[in-house]
Amino acid sequence: MTTPAVNFSGNVKKALAGLRRINLEGLRWRVFDAKGQVLGRLASQIATVIQGKDKPTYTPYREDGDMCIVLNAKDICVTGRKMTDKFYRWHTGYVGHLKERSLKDQLVKDPTEVIRKAVLRMLPRNKLRDDRDRKLRIFPGGEHPFGDRPIEPYVMPPRKVREMRPRARRALIRAQKKSEQQGDSKTRKGRQNEEAKNELSV
Amino acid sequence: MNKKKIFKLAKGFRGRAKNCIRIARERVEKALQYSYRDRRNKKRDMRSLWIERINAGTRLHGVNYGNFMHGLMKENIQLNRKVLSELSMHEPYSFKTLVDVSQNAFPGNKKVDVPPKKEGLAILV
Numbered sequence: 001m002t003t004p005a006v007n008f009s010g011n012v013k014k015a016l017a018g019l020r021r022i023n024l025e026g027l028r029w030r031v032f033d034a035k036g037q038v039l040g041r042l043a044s045q046i047a048t049v050i051q052g053k054d055k056p057t058y059t060p061y062r063e064d065g066d067m068c069i070v071l072n073a074k075d076i077c078v079t080g081r082k083m084t085d086k087f088y089r090w091h092t093g094y095v096g097h098l099k100e101r102s103l104k105d106q107l108v109k110d111p112t113e114v115i116r117k118a119v120l121r122m123l124p125r126n127k128l129r130d131d132r133d134r135k136l137r138i139f140p141g142g143e144h145p146f147g148d149r150p151i152e153p154y155v156m157p158p159r160k161v162r163e164m165r166p167r168a169r170r171a172l173i174r175a176q177k178k179s180e181q182q183g184d185s186k187t188r189k190g191r192q193n194e195e196a197k198n199e200l201s202v
Numbered sequence: 203m204n205k206k207k208i209f210k211l212a213k214g215f216r217g218r219a220k221n222c223i224r225i226a227r228e229r230v231e232k233a234l235q236y237s238y239r240d241r242r243n244k245k246r247d248m249r250s251l252w253i254e255r256i257n258a259g260t261r262l263h264g265v266n267y268g269n270f271m272h273g274l275m276k277e278n279i280q281l282n283r284k285v286l287s288e289l290s291m292h293e294p295y296s297f298k299t300l301v302d303v304s305q306n307a308f309p310g311n312k313k314v315d316v317p318p319k320k321e322g323l324a325i326l327v
Contacts, residue, residue: 056259056290056297060251 012145018134028066029146030154034115035072037156038079043118045156046070050132051123063131069146070138074111078103088117112138252287259290263301265310273304 030049034042052058052065078086086103106114115138123129137144164172205223211233212219212226219229257267274281279300281289289297 053254054258054261056255056262056287056294058251058255058258 015137015139015145022067022131022134027064029149029151030066030068031144031151032068032070032154033072034070035075036077039076039082039114039118041159042070042076042156043115043122045154046115046119046136047122049154050119050135063128065132065135067135068137069144069151070112070115070136071142071144072140073115073138074107074140076107076111076114111140249283252283255287256283256290259287259294259297260301263298265301265305269308269310270301270304273306273308274300276307277303279303 032042032046046068048054050065050068052063055064057064083103087100088103088106089098089100091098101109103114116133116136119136120129120133123132137146208223208226208230209220211230214220215226215229215233218225220226253267256270260267260270281300286297286300289300
């Protein structure tokens with residue numbers, strides 16, 4: 001992903017905005033690849049890195065997190081029915097004007113906002129929050145104009161899946177046995193619904 | 203004479219609280235109450251800061267704070283959190299040996315890895 005600034009299609013000014021305000025010496029540039037990652041789990045890791053909580057020299061009053069670059073923001077995944085059912089709501093200030101937009105529409109309109117909102121809502125609400133927002137750069141595609149800096153890719157830690165409760169586990173086993181008996185002639189939609197149900201029950 | 207003491211303690215306060223005795227008296231009383239409470243809170247806050255630092259230091263080596271402490275307790279290493287956080291900040295190699303000692307004593311819990319299915323935008327489009 002280390003392409004020079006020439007190949008980057010997109011707002012170079014917006015990507016480099018506010019870099020002068022950050023004290024950049026000694027900070028690493030971590031690259032997160034959002035392709036195929038679950039939204040909340042990725043956002044929580046980004047929030048930890050941006051706060052600087054993965055360094056032993058963490059100080060709560062000093063802003064010391066690494067610069068985070070997120071690529072492929074449009075390929076972010078969610079479980080369950082959140083793609084159509086998760087709504088972003090905001091109130092314009094006028095009476096009765098509560099607006100909402102679903103995840104699907106937001107991804108079409110501006111995919112970087114999804115990850116940005118997720119990370120921002122996971123940061124503590126204090127005076128350092130704006131500075132931390134400035135350190136986060138999200139790109140919908142796979143290129144970024146920071147090719148000339150020393151870049152470190154971030155390896156996501158392995159997923160710790162909670163052990164299923166006995167009743168949910170028995171239901172899953174029953175569902176698996178039923179699908180084996182009925183064979184592979186089930187429709188694609190039916191299989192998706194069943195797996196969505198299994199995740200909702202976990 | 204009490205007013206002089208109050209104004210001395212009210213240095214740096216905002217607005218009229220540093221100049222006018224009635225307001226300054228209230229604010230100074232509150233400030234003294236806060237400082238009494240915070241002398242006790244400071245001990246808690248420092249301990250939680252040490253724990254955060256140790257957590258960050260051990261996670262660099264793949265161990266989390268809980269398992270690390272459990273291993274140290276098992277080996278009867280009685281270093282306190284203050285010293286451990288200082289080691290994790292300034293003496294990384296010594297800290298690594300401590301993490302190894304703890305991992306020998308307590309390797310950690312078993313891992314289950316069957317990640318559930320997730321869907322991206324491509325499925326709906």
